[in-house]
Amino acid sequence: xxxxxxxxxxxxxxxxxxxxxxxxxxxxxxxxxxxxxxxxxxxxxxxxxxxxxxxxxxxxxxxxxxxxxxxxxxxxxxxxxxxxxxxxxxxxxxxxxxxxxxxxxxxxxxxxxxxxxxxxxxxxxxxxxxxxxxxxxxxxxxxxxxxxxxxxxxxxxxxxxxxxxxxxxxxxxxxxxxxxxxxxxxxxxxxxxxxxxxxxxxxxxxxxxxxxxxxxxxxxxxxxxxxxxxxxxxxxxxxxxxxxxxxxxxxxxxxxxxxxxxxxxxxxxxxxxxxxxxxxxxxxxxxxxxxxxxxxxxxxxxxxxxxxxxxxxxxxxxx
Amino acid sequence: xxxxxxxxxxxxxxxxxxxxxxxxxxxxxxxxxxxxxxxxxxxxxxxxxxxxxxxxxxxxxxxxxxxxxxxxxxxxxxxxxxxxxxxxxxxxxxxxxxxxxxxxxxxxxxxxxxxxxxxxxxxxxxxxxxxxxxxxxxxxxxxxxxxxxxxxxxxxxxxxxxxxxxxxxxxxxxxxxxxxxxxxxxxxxxxxxxxxxxxxxxxxxxxxxxxxxxxxxxxxxxxxxxxxxxxxxxxxxxxxxxxxxxxxxxxxxxxxxxxxxxxxxxxxxxxxxxxxxxxxxxxxxxxxxxxxxxxxxxxxxxxxxxxxxxxxxxxxxxxxxxxxxxxxxxxxxxxxxxxxxxxxxxxxxxxxxxxxxxxxxxxxxxxxxxxxxxxxxxxxxxxxxxxxxxxxxxxxxxxxxxxxxxxxxxxxxxxxxxxxxxxxxxxxxxxxxxxxxxxxxxxxxxxxxxxxxxxxxxxxxxxxxxxxxxxxxxxxxxxxxxxxxxxxxxxxxxxxxxxxxxxxxxxxxxxxxxxxxxxxxxxxxxxxxxxxxxxxxxxxxxxxxxxxxxxxxxxxxxxxxxxxxxxxxxxxxxxxxxxxxxxxxxxxxxxxxxxxxxxxxxxxxxxxxx
Numbered sequence: 001x002x003x004x005x006x007x008x009x010x011x012x013x014x015x016x017x018x019x020x021x022x023x024x025x026x027x028x029x030x031x032x033x034x035x036x037x038x039x040x041x042x043x044x045x046x047x048x049x050x051x052x053x054x055x056x057x058x059x060x061x062x063x064x065x066x067x068x069x070x071x072x073x074x075x076x077x078x079x080x081x082x083x084x085x086x087x088x089x090x091x092x093x094x095x096x097x098x099x100x101x102x103x104x105x106x107x108x109x110x111x112x113x114x115x116x117x118x119x120x121x122x123x124x125x126x127x128x129x130x131x132x133x134x135x136x137x138x139x140x141x142x143x144x145x146x147x148x149x150x151x152x153x154x155x156x157x158x159x160x161x162x163x164x165x166x167x168x169x170x171x172x173x174x175x176x177x178x179x180x181x182x183x184x185x186x187x188x189x190x191x192x193x194x195x196x197x198x199x200x201x202x203x204x205x206x207x208x209x210x211x212x213x214x215x216x217x218x219x220x221x222x223x224x225x226x227x228x229x230x231x232x233x234x235x236x237x238x239x240x241x242x243x244x245x246x247x248x249x250x251x252x253x254x255x256x257x258x259x260x261x262x263x264x265x266x267x268x269x270x271x272x273x274x275x276x277x278x279x280x281x282x283x284x285x286x287x288x289x290x291x292x293x294x295x296x297x298x299x300x301x302x303x304x305x306x307x308x309x310x311x312x313x314x315x316x317x318x319x
Numbered sequence: 320x321x322x323x324x325x326x327x328x329x330x331x332x333x334x335x336x337x338x339x340x341x342x343x344x345x346x347x348x349x350x351x352x353x354x355x356x357x358x359x360x361x362x363x364x365x366x367x368x369x370x371x372x373x374x375x376x377x378x379x380x381x382x383x384x385x386x387x388x389x390x391x392x393x394x395x396x397x398x399x400x401x402x403x404x405x406x407x408x409x410x411x412x413x414x415x416x417x418x419x420x421x422x423x424x425x426x427x428x429x430x431x432x433x434x435x436x437x438x439x440x441x442x443x444x445x446x447x448x449x450x451x452x453x454x455x456x457x458x459x460x461x462x463x464x465x466x467x468x469x470x471x472x473x474x475x476x477x478x479x480x481x482x483x484x485x486x487x488x489x490x491x492x493x494x495x496x497x498x499x500x501x502x503x504x505x506x507x508x509x510x511x512x513x514x515x516x517x518x519x520x521x522x523x524x525x526x527x528x529x530x531x532x533x534x535x536x537x538x539x540x541x542x543x544x545x546x547x548x549x550x551x552x553x554x555x556x557x558x559x560x561x562x563x564x565x566x567x568x569x570x571x572x573x574x575x576x577x578x579x580x581x582x583x584x585x586x587x588x589x590x591x592x593x594x595x596x597x598x599x600x601x602x603x604x605x606x607x608x609x610x611x612x613x614x615x616x617x618x619x620x621x622x623x624x625x626x627x628x629x630x631x632x633x634x635x636x637x638x639x640x641x642x643x644x645x646x647x648x649x650x651x652x653x654x655x656x657x658x659x660x661x662x663x664x665x666x667x668x669x670x671x672x673x674x675x676x677x678x679x680x681x682x683x684x685x686x687x688x689x690x691x692x693x694x695x696x697x698x699x700x701x702x703x704x705x706x707x708x709x710x711x712x713x714x715x716x717x718x719x720x721x722x723x724x725x726x727x728x729x730x731x732x733x734x735x736x737x738x739x740x741x742x743x744x745x746x747x748x749x750x751x752x753x754x755x756x757x758x759x760x761x762x763x764x765x766x767x768x769x770x771x772x773x774x775x776x777x778x779x780x781x782x783x784x785x786x787x788x789x790x791x792x793x794x795x796x797x798x799x800x801x802x803x804x805x806x807x808x809x810x811x812x813x814x815x816x817x818x819x820x821x822x823x824x825x826x827x828x829x830x831x832x833x834x835x836x837x838x839x840x841x842x843x844x845x846x847x848x849x850x851x852x853x854x855x856x857x858x859x860x861x862x863x864x865x866x867x868x869x870x871x872x873x874x875x876x877x878x879x880x881x882x883x884x885x886x887x888x889x890x891x892x893x894x895x896x897x898x899x900x901x902x903x904x905x906x907x908x909x910x911x912x913x914x915x916x917x918x919x920x921x922x923x924x925x926x927x928x929x
Contacts, residue, residue, distance in 0.1 A: 007388070008375060016368075016372075016375070019371075023364060023365055076391070077392075078391055079375065080385060080389035080390075081388075081391060082392060082393070082471075083392070084375070087372070088373075088376045091365075091368055092373075094368070094369050095364075095369030096350075097351060097361065098360045098361050098362060144373060150538070151444075151446075152444040154379070158370075184363070185360070199348065199351060199352055199355065200352065203343075203351060211340070221338075222336075225336065226335065233334075238568070239565030244569075264536070265537065267334070269538040269539075272336060272338045273339045273340075274341070275340075275341040276342050276343060278347040279370070280369055280370065282366050283355065
């Protein structure tokens with residue numbers, strides 16, 4: 001799942017700040033005029049453009065597009081503002097690694113109903129038989145991809161891998177956010193099959209997935225700066241060819257040195273770079289249910305075993 | 320096989336840029352493994368919120384500008400207002416021009432702000448980490464303050480060779496940068512961005528300035544000038560070629576294609592198009608910038624009998640001394656002081672009488688045996704004149720100008736900025752205001768930058784502080800647009816400095832009409848100067864965009880020198896003085912008209928720059 005930049009609304013910004021305050025166990029309250037007063041224990045504020053130099057512990061934050069009429073001591077928290085970046089910086093030290101699971105707490109009849117609803121072969125009647133359930137081990141990781149040349153673009157990308165069967169889940173994080181199944185922190189891991197790959201191998205596979213996605217989605221990250229570089233280079237060459245070896249009384253050698261200098265400048269400016277940075281990771285234990293089934297259509301009976309992943313809603317017929 | 324030069328160029332041109340991919344390294348999954356082993360887990364909630372934070376912080380491509388969002392709250396608090404033309408410049412420079420441009424807006428449209436916004440846009444994206452700003456020495460501090468106050472960037476003024484490498488954000492005077500010991504270091508560094516202010520000074524390829532700037536390794540490059548085209552097309556060619564070599568081809572082909580003669584272009588449409596790719600020139604008339612009015616009041620002050628006598632005595636002394644000593648600098652200062660206040664003049668008179676008087680007071684008496692130079696009739700005459708002037712000055716307890724000042728200051732509750740050129744006058748004004756129960760703050764060159772900032776804040780915020788009394792040096796580089804009343808207690812004889820004074824309050828961001836009071840004393844040289852500037856040149860009412868024309872003409876014709884020459888040659892009759900200043904004014908007027916005509920070339924080439 002890739003994320004493109006979006007400007008937060010005032011309401012979204014406020015919600016984000018409240019979540020951050022709750023996470024840091026800070027005391028806060030909403031006060032008149034849509035302001036939030038918060039008491040944040042800060043010993044040494046991290047500096048972003050060096051605005052705040054002295055320690056403080058009381059924040060009076062306002063949100064909205066129209067700052068008129070704000071009390072003078074209030075500060076407007078908006079996308080790109082110092083205070084929002086301050087919270088973001090703080091959050092970077094949190095949530096780098098977590099371990100969570102999705103409890104399997106629905107009655108079997110409801111699960112069966114879900115499977116029948118999601119069964120892809122609509123013309124078949126599905127009969128579910130014996131079932132077994134367990135938790136499988138996933139690694140979910142988030143990355144920041146930066147495309148840089150003479151311009152830059154960043155986006156956040158996420159991918160997950162099942163360490164038992166090696167399947168890549170493109171949208172797991174999104175599914176978890178949208179799913180009715182709650183995610184709970186865990187220290188003891190739920191029982192399930194043994195992984196068939198190491199965490200290091202799984203991580204490497206996720207990096208490969210992210211890289212492949214970047215290449216597929218932003219294939220022009222190499223070609224566009226290269227095109228601009230070639231244009232600039234051609235202009236420069238025409239210039240030096242037309243004026244001959246020297247300019248303004250300079251020698252041939254000086255001219256060559258100058259040309260080389262300018263070419264190096266251009267290379268440095270347009271050189272394309274793709275930087276993938278790991279942000280955070282989660283060890284997840286997600287419920288899996290397996291059923292024996294019979295599918296009947298026009299007198300034909302198919303029998304087999306299916307695997308149902310309640311979080312993603314995926315049904316896989318197993319050979 | 321040995322390649323010849325042409326083949327080498329072809330090989331180089333075929334170079335494909337090496338694409339670089341940087342992936343997470345071993346430390347990342349080692350961190351994960353270690354965390355797993357030690358069960359050092361944060362909560363799922365923290366994981367989600369941290370992801371959300373990264374989503375918010377992710378910087379999009381140039382289709383969305385970051386700097387406006389980033390600076391919104393800072394600008395709200397600092398009262399900075401941006402104009403549509405400035406945002407257009409930002410979009411065009413980072414979008415189409417790929418960070419290389421000549422920003423050539425007319426004076427007063429905020430080129431510094433535009434350049435700084437471009438800088439911030441690249442800085443926030445990590446594309447400009449090492450930045451050098453080269454300016455004339457007099458503007459270094461102003462750049463530093465603007466970048467700190469309005470953009471939150473702390474630039475260091477580099478002076479020593481080690482500074483250039485040590486600091487990433489550097490502002491420096493071009494004169495300091497080109498010193499051999501500094502230039503050597505600078506030319507070996509890789510700058511992400513280079514900004515050169517007053518770039519019209521880089522029009523000659525043979526100067527050290529041009530060669531230094533050309534030799535600096537930079538990715539993004541901004542040249543700032545209000546006058547991209549001053550004298551001839553070759554200078555314009557040089558400036559464009561410095562920014563983007565080859566944009567106008569070689570000089571040979573440029574001349575062939577575009578030059579009829581040095582000041583007349585041909586193929587104007589083609590040339591305009593090429594210039595439009597690298598030059599952005601906004602004119603006041605085409606922007607939404609509406610400067611508030613300047614309401615100027617020339618306040619004539621009638622001297623008292625004693626003051627008039629002192630003025631005549633001092634003026635006569637100056638005329639005599641011009642022939643006796645030829646010490647023009649001291650005498651011109653004295654002439655300006657006597658126009659300012661009797662107290663300022665008195666100090667100088669005492670120093671002239673006994674140059675060592677001040678130090679002698681603090682040291683042991685000279686031994687009796689020390690040889691004393693025998694007095695000559697001329698030196699006795701000089702001393703006699705000085706004694707007489709000092710005695711007259713000593714008898715003056717208050718200046719007529721001060722009474723007028725008190726009356727203006729007491730008119731309403733507005734805060735006022737009072738400018739004087741002299742410390743003695745500054746102290747006198749403050750003492751008198753204090754007598755009236757009005758608090759005032761001194762602002763002069765001796766204050767540190769931090770103290771100046773503190774004083775500025777105190778003046779703005781404290782309801783009881785009525786006035787800021789500034790000397791020339793104190794006023795440099797400070798912006799006081801929260802105030803609208805400026806009093807020139809005395810007038811500098813250099814219009815550039817007058818404009819700098821007015822520019823402290825009358826600038827982008829000033830929301831109210833600005834009131835300027837020029838105090839001048841009747842029947843003195845001050846009266847002639849005010850008449851020249853206000854009536855002949857119309858300096859005070861000129862729209863900001865046209866001021867550079869006036870200042871240009873004055874830079875070639877020193878008013879100070881003209882006054883001195885008049886004092887040497889003319890009699891003490893004020894009518895003669897007046898005629899001389901009037902003639903000077905007519906000459907300036909003519910030059911202004913001719914200069915305005917010359918600038919039609921600028922309008923021809925940059926009129927539709929988009």
